Amino acid sequence: MTDTENTPKQTALYDKHLEAGGKMVDFAGWEMPIHYGSQxxxxxxxxxxxxxFDVSHMVVVDFTGEDVKSFLRHLIANDVAKLKEPGKALYSCMLNEDGCVIDDLIVYYLSDIHYRMVINAATRDKDLAWITKQVENFSVDIAERDDLAMIAVQGPNARAKALGLLDAETAEKVDALKPFYAYPMGETFYARTGYTGEDGFEIMVPNEEAAELWDALKAAGIEPIGLGARDTLRLEAGMNLYGTDMDETTSPLISGLGWTVAWQPEDRDFIGRTALAKEKAAEKTQKFVGLVLEGRGVLRGHQKVITDNGSEGEITSGTFSPTLKKAVAMARVPVDIGDTCTVEIRGKQLKANVVKPMFVRNGKSLLEA
Amino acid sequence: MSNIPDDLKYTKSHEWVRDNGNGTVTVGITDHAQELLGDIVFVELPEIDTEYGADDATGVLESVKAASDMYAPLTGEVTEVNEALDDAPETVNTDPYGEGWIFTMKLDSMEDLGELLTPEAYTEEAEA
Known part of the structure; x- marks a missing residue:
């Protein structure tokens, strides 16, 4: 692993970030822009x-071969058998034998012998090691696509602005994509997915074409956005962040991700199923909620949450919501939590309201007035 | 390169201090500090009429990124706080040496000002 020692890697868009005044930080071994001036x-x-957003640090993996479907049905907790139309995407957790989360991912169905997966950059090495270990008895080839860059184009006007750059035939296909569908066009891959709670695309493109696409998108009025805003956007949208909201010690059931586990059909033997089924059958002690701070201040990860009964939980990720102008958070708390609770911030007990962990979608607040 | 006005004194913890000439000083955070913090979204102000020792924490600045303590530059009593920051904390970013001031203090001894960093010394500190 000499190539990853100490020196952070650069994406194909590194020079573009410098050009746009990006403040570069080390993120999971990559030199990435945290912001370009104001988050x-x-x-x-x-x-x-x-x-x-430049999300080229994320890891694209192609799975090909005759056993690919049965392998993925074993590997991940959601069921790729749900994917019937080419291009359809599925969000899933990959679990360990304890039923806890190794990573969260998106998998695209391209054909019966070809699926594409996108996993997190920070978990690349352990994910690939785990997958390689599990694949032994399957006829599946695994290819990491580090030849591809990825640009996420997000916002209410993102689709229209991006579509204007495509040739008529491609534009028609890409415009017709429903949410959570993708369209591969040669080596370029257009997916109507994202991590902001807004409409848009995630576009995979060969590294050597990335800078040109970036320039064209910018000329179309799509502004560069750093990873800082990516985090506040995903949090407002109620989307989990791996390593923060869930990890190898927490199951999807206590991470707000129970909906991503496909229990049917009952005979599908996915990794972690036995442990997860046991957890599901037992009495529930924790749940995953959203919090909105009533007064002023900022909620942050690891702050203590105290229910009216005096039992304790913890914020997994929190921030000041720029859209709502209030502090919001996701938290793992005891099931006895009521409609309100207190959060301990620097020794003070501050009141917070307990809500569903989803605060903003498509530019609008989801909080009741 | 951040702005470090000549007529102010500074601390290693990135506060600036202005001698108001009447036994009080005004305190804020430097341009360099606000740049490091990023967009400030909440300022926890100190308590008025409260005595703070030099280097005591007097409040907290919260940016979208992180929370950062703010310290009393010298020993004294807080006489005023900038309540406008409650509604417009971003003023600390846009005008750190002006409207973005944070509090004023009556110092126990104005001679203590000599212990603070000169603009030149702070420039070295900020560049380190």
Whole structure:
């Protein structure tokens, strides 16, 4: 692993980030822009217009071969058998034998012998090691696509602005994509997916074409957005972050991800099923909720949550929501939590309201007035 | 390169201090500090009429990224706080040496000002 020692890697868009004034930080071994000036302005740019993120650090893996479907039905907790139309995507957790989360991912069905998976950058090595270990008895080839860059184009105007750059035939196909569908066009791959709670695309493109696409998107009025705003956007949208909201010690059932586990058909033997079924049958002690701080202040990961009964939980991720102008958080708490609770911030007990862990979608607040 | 005005004193913890000439000083955070913090979304102000020792935590600045403590530059009593920051904390980003001031203190001894960093010394500190 000499190539990853200490020196952070650069994506194909590194020079573009410098050009745009990106403040570069080390993120999971990659030199990535945290912001280009103001994280707040970038956040609003995505909620109200269109922004783009370099997400080339994320890991694209192609699975091919005759056993690919049966392998993936074993590997991940959601069921790829649900995917019947080419291009359809599925969000899933990959579990260990304890039923806890190794990573969360998106898998695209391209054909019966070809699926494409996108996993997190921070978990690349352990994910690939785990997958390689599990694949032994299957006839499946695994190819990491580090030849591809990925740009996420997000916001209410993102689709329209991006579509204007495509040739008529491609534009028609890409425009027709329903949410959570993808369309491969040669080596370029257009997916109507994202991590912001806004409409848009995630576009995979060969590394050597990435800078040109970036420039064209920028010329179309799509502004560069850093990873800082990506985090506040995903949190407002109630989307989990691996390593923060769930990890190898927490199951999807206590991470707000129970909906991603496909229990039917009952005879599908996915990794972690036995442990997870046992947890499901036992009495529930924890759940995953959203919190909104009533007064002023900022909720952060690891702050203590105290229910009215005095039992304790913890915030998994929190932030100041630029859209709502309030602090919001996701938290893992005892099941006895009521409609309100207190959060301990620097020794003070502050009141918070307990809500569903989803705060903003398509530019609009989901909180009751 | 961040802005470090000549007529102010500074601390290693990135506060600036202005001598108001009447036994009080005004305190804020430097341009360099606000740049490091990023967009500030909440300022926890100190308590008025409260005595703080030099380097005591007087409040907290919260940016979208992180929370950062703010310290009393010298020993004294807080006389005023900038309540406008409750509604517009971003002023600390946009005008750190002006409207973005944070509090004023009556110092126990104005001679203590000599212990603070000069603009030159702070420039070195900020560049380190």
């Amino acid at each position: 707040l302005e970038e956040h609003h740019q995505v909620r109200t217009d269109a922004g783009m």
